[in-house]
Amino acid sequence: MRQTARLGRLAGIPIGVHWSVLVIMLLLVQGLASVILPGGARGYPAAVYWGVAVIVAVLFLAALLAHELAHALVARHYGVRVRAITLWLLGGVSELDGEAPHARADLLIALAGPVVSLVGAGVFAAAAAGASASGAGPLAVTGLGWLAVVNAILGVFNLLPGAPLDGGRVLAAVLWWVRGDRAGARRAAGRAGTVLGGLLIAAGLVEVLLAANFGGLWLVVLGWFLALSAHAETTHVMLRKALAGVRVGDVMTTPAVCGYTSQSIADFVATVARRHPHRVFPVLDLDGRLVGLVSINRLAKVPRTDRERVRLGEVSAPVDRAHVLDPAAPLIDTAPALLAGGHRLAPVVTDGRLTGIMTSGDVARATELAELGITPDRGGGAATTSGSHAPADPAR
Structure with a gap:
C-alpha cells in the first residue's frame, strides 16, 4: 500500500x-x-x-x-x-x-x-x-x-481463521506444519477468508434490514474487504505455483503493436488503434527506440479537426511514467499488477528498444498453459499468436 x-x-x-x-x-x-x-x-x-x-x-x-x-x-x-x-x-x-x-x-x-x-x-x-x-x-x-x-x-x-487476517495466517502455518504443503495451506486459508467475509456481509445485512441498525454497514464493508483480499491472496498463491520459473520474455506478445512519433493521430487510429484490442500503445521514434506511451483516451481529447496535423510524439506520455519490463524478469513479479489492472499494458524493453508488450491476457494465457503442465515460450519472437501484430509502418 x-x-x-x-x-x-x-x-x-x-x-x-x-x-x-x-x-x-x-x-x-x-x-x-x-x-x-x-x-x-x-x-x-x-x-x-x-x-x-x-x-x-x-x-x-x-x-x-x-x-x-x-x-x-x-x-x-x-x-x-x-x-x-x-x-x-x-x-x-x-x-x-x-x-x-x-x-x-x-x-x-x-x-x-x-x-x-x-x-x-x-x-x-x-x-x-x-x-x-x-x-x-x-x-x-x-x-x-x-x-x-x-x-x-x-x-x-x-x-479469526481466514486470510488476510492474522488468524488466517495462523491457520495456513498450522496446515503447512501438518501437511508440508505451503501453497495448499495458503489456498485453504484463502478459501476460509472468503467464507468469513461472506458471513460478515450477511451479518451486516441482517443487522441493517431486520434491526434497522445502519452500523451493520461497517460489517458489510469489512466483510467485502476480507472476501476480496482473501480472493486476491488465493490468486497470488496459484499464480506463484503456476508461473514458477516463467520469464516475461516467455510470455510477452511479439512483435509489438505500436505507433511512431512522426505518425499522425488520424493515421494511427485508422491503421492501428481501431484494429487491436489495447487501450494503451507504445510509441517509438524513427530509430525504433521506446519514447513513450499513448492511450486511446488521450487521443480522444484531441479535436477531430486537428488529428491529421497532430503527431503521436506530441501527445504521448514520457516513457519514465511507464511500467517498463525486462524480458528476463520473473513473470510472478509482474502478473498481479497486470491482472488487477484488467486492460493494463506494459512495454518490454531491451537496451532501450521495444522487444514486446505484456498484457493481462498474456498473463492469463500463461497461467492456463502452466496449469496444463505446459511452459509457455514465446521469447525471441519465434512464435506468435492471433494477438501478436507487426509494428506500424513509420512511413505512413
Whole structure:
C-alpha cells in the first residue's frame, strides 16, 4: 500500500500512513467526544471531551502500530526483510519482502500482532483500574477502559481463521506444519477468508434490514474487504505455483503493436488503434527506440479537426511514467499488477528498444498453459499468436 505521508522510522523500519487514516481518526474522535466519553463521564465541557478524544484516538493508532511492529520485528528475526509499515483505514499493513523459512516462523510471525494487542488490552485495563483506584476521575477511566476493550476486540478479531487476517495466517502455518504443503495451506486459508467475509456481509445485512441498525454497514464493508483480499491472496498463491520459473520474455506478445512519433493521430487510429484490442500503445521514434506511451483516451481529447496535423510524439506520455519490463524478469513479479489492472499494458524493453508488450491476457494465457503442465515460450519472437501484430509502418 502506498504511503501518503512518512512518519519516520522505528527499529530501522519506515513508518507511514495512508490518507484514509484521516477518515478513521475523524470517526473515532467524533464517536469518543460525542458518545463514549460523555456516557462514561458526565459534566465536562465539550472542549474537554474533544481534547481527550484526540489523545485516546492517537493512543489507539499507537496500539495499531505496535501490533504491526510486532509482526515486522519477528519477521526480521527470521530473516524476512521488512520494507515498510503503513497505517490505513482498516488497520495496518506490514510489507514483508520474502517468505518465512519454515512453518514455525510463519506461525510466530502471524501470532505476534494479536499477542501484542491482547497484552495491550491488559495494560490499558490495568491502567484504567489504577486510575479508578487513585481517584484520577471518570474521564481517564472511561478513555483507558475503551482502549482496553478495543485492543481486546482487535486481538480476538484478528485471530479469526481466514486470510488476510492474522488468524488466517495462523491457520495456513498450522496446515503447512501438518501437511508440508505451503501453497495448499495458503489456498485453504484463502478459501476460509472468503467464507468469513461472506458471513460478515450477511451479518451486516441482517443487522441493517431486520434491526434497522445502519452500523451493520461497517460489517458489510469489512466483510467485502476480507472476501476480496482473501480472493486476491488465493490468486497470488496459484499464480506463484503456476508461473514458477516463467520469464516475461516467455510470455510477452511479439512483435509489438505500436505507433511512431512522426505518425499522425488520424493515421494511427485508422491503421492501428481501431484494429487491436489495447487501450494503451507504445510509441517509438524513427530509430525504433521506446519514447513513450499513448492511450486511446488521450487521443480522444484531441479535436477531430486537428488529428491529421497532430503527431503521436506530441501527445504521448514520457516513457519514465511507464511500467517498463525486462524480458528476463520473473513473470510472478509482474502478473498481479497486470491482472488487477484488467486492460493494463506494459512495454518490454531491451537496451532501450521495444522487444514486446505484456498484457493481462498474456498473463492469463500463461497461467492456463502452466496449469496444463505446459511452459509457455514465446521469447525471441519465434512464435506468435492471433494477438501478436507487426509494428506500424513509420512511413505512413
